[in-house]
Amino acid sequence: MIGFYDYTVILTYMSLVSGVIGMFCTFTGHMHWAIFCLALCGLFDTFDGKVARTKKNRTEDEKRFGIQIDSLCDMVCFGAFPVAICFHSGMYTIWGMAILVFYCLAGLIRLAYFNVLEERRQQETEENRKYYQGLPITSIAVILPLIHLSSAFFQQNYILILNIGMLVTGILFILNFQFRKPTNKELAVLIVIVAAAVIYMVVYYKWRGIFRWNWRSLADNVSTQ
Numbered sequence: 001m002i003g004f005y006d007y008t009v010i011l012t013y014m015s016l017v018s019g020v021i022g023m024f025c026t027f028t029g030h031m032h033w034a035i036f037c038l039a040l041c042g043l044f045d046t047f048d049g050k051v052a053r054t055k056k057n058r059t060e061d062e063k064r065f066g067i068q069i070d071s072l073c074d075m076v077c078f079g080a081f082p083v084a085i086c087f088h089s090g091m092y093t094i095w096g097m098a099i100l101v102f103y104c105l106a107g108l109i110r111l112a113y114f115n116v117l118e119e120r121r122q123q124e125t126e127e128n129r130k131y132y133q134g135l136p137i138t139s140i141a142v143i144l145p146l147i148h149l150s151s152a153f154f155q156q157n158y159i160l161i162l163n164i165g166m167l168v169t170g171i172l173f174i175l176n177f178q179f180r181k182p183t184n185k186e187l188a189v190l191i192v193i194v195a196a197a198v199i200y201m202v203v204y205y206k207w208r209g210i211f212r213w214n215w216r217s218l219a220d221n222v223s224t225q
Contacts, residue, residue: 004065008052012066012073015044019077026084032201034085035148039198041077042141045070046187067118071111078137079107082144086166089148090159099163103170107137110173132179135172142194143169149197 022037052058052066083100091100117133147165151158182190 004062006055008055008058008062008066009048009069011044011048011051012069015041015048015077016073018044019073019081022077022081023084026081026088029088031085031089031148032198035145035201036198038077038081038085038141039145039194041081042138042194043191045074045077045138045141046191067115071115074111074137075108078140079104079111082140082166085144085148086162089151089162091162091166096159096163099167099170103166103173106170106173110134110137130181132181134175134177135169135179137173140169142190145194145197145201149201 018037018040022034022041025031025034025037048070058066083104086100087097091097113133143165147162150161154161
């Protein structure tokens, strides 16, 4: 079989699987589980590079393969997948769709540019990257769950918040500025925040669904009497 198969690519493949399952959840209307899958994609992506670097005897082809599959996976999980979530969440107006197209295009440009710079950087040094140029596309795994959480508190303005959030995020993907790579402690804090937001959403939507079911059942019983 073509390709490379070892433990260094497992988390990248798991991220892709989570993204595809998340799309299934999106298309079937299970938005809170879709957001959960997006957060899971972000978690896998956080550690895939760290796991890959534990293998000290990687060949140049294995390194290049890792760069390529990471970016291809990111385009699916943090490019196309969030677009599907946002479209099904209400961004289906002309302006909303234009923002989503721009977001996806900006993500594509950013990933291609990153690939060029990263391959050159790895040829010049073995040091870990300390700064990103522009906002990493994987940041949507933090941004979108927090925006989605706002729907529980700002229902009337949620779509506006979603539109602005996706537009600003897309712009930050391609702006030329240095974004410091988070430390392990900062990553741990982000993981806890996103996990708390996702857990709250799952519980909130579950109990809201139960409440609505009970209310409708009660209304049906009253109407039949």
